[in-house]
Amino acid sequence: MTQPIFIESTDSDNSETFIKFGFGLAGINFVVHFGFLSQLYIANMFLYGFAIAMLLLGYLKRSEPRHRLKLAGDGLTFYHRANTVFVPWENIQRVGIPAQDRIDGGKEYDFIGIKVKDPELFYDTFPLRLASKLLIEQRPLWLALAGKGCATGQCVPEDFIDSVECKLGANRIYRGLIAMFVHRSEKLNELLGFHFYINSNGISGTPANALKLIQDTKNENMNR
Known part of the structure; x- marks a missing residue:
């Protein structure tokens, strides 16, 4: 066998997907919040929180070794x-x-x-x-x-x-x-x-x- 041999980690999988999804959700929510549905304050705050959670998860997964x-x-x-x-x-x-x-x-x-x-x-x-x-x-x-x-x-x-x-x-x-x-x-x-x-x-x-x-x-x- 050719060495060294690397066994991949799955902990960093989909990190970019989570980050892009978080930014996308935050952007869409911002436009909807201030452009159309500013009265839905509670729903907007929930979506902002969810977007932040996705961003944090994405950056955490990115810090995992490949x-x-x-x-x-x-x-x-x-x-x-x-x-x-x-x-x-x-x-x-x-x-x-x-x-x-x-x-x-x-x-x-x-x-x-x-x-x-x-x-x-x-x-x-x-x-x-x-x-x-x-x-x-x-x-x-x-x-x-x-x-x-x-x-x-x-x-x-x-x-x-x-x-x-x-x-x-x-x-x-x-x-x-x-x-x-x-x-x-x-x-x-x-x-x-x-x-x-x-x-x-x-x-x-x-x-x-x-x-x-x-x-x-x-x-x-x-x-x-």
């Missing part, structure tokens, strides 16, 4: 509007689609999971701003696992409380925001078997195809 993943000879790069993170192939133990067999009867989640061999190396190079964004974006997955695990009596509620201090291994202690990310990643690894989660709803194509592409690229480069 690519979600880059697969190169040295490793995998994950792109996010907050930052990027690089994981070398040598530090990737396996990739897969997480499923919580023990709690959820084998249900698969809408993520591609990455299990790393050396968690400390992974956490030490992880951008804080990206960690902060992922803590928010992946909160539904975190709460779903917490609710199902505790409902079956198989977890301690304190395990799902974000900690500002986290000990990893014998001597390494993380503090602050990165400690919250480390604590959550380690708990997710315990429950689902992966440290890092990429939302599969934000990538082009099917999760199975993206997963196969990652696995094939990793195997090709590791066998060289």
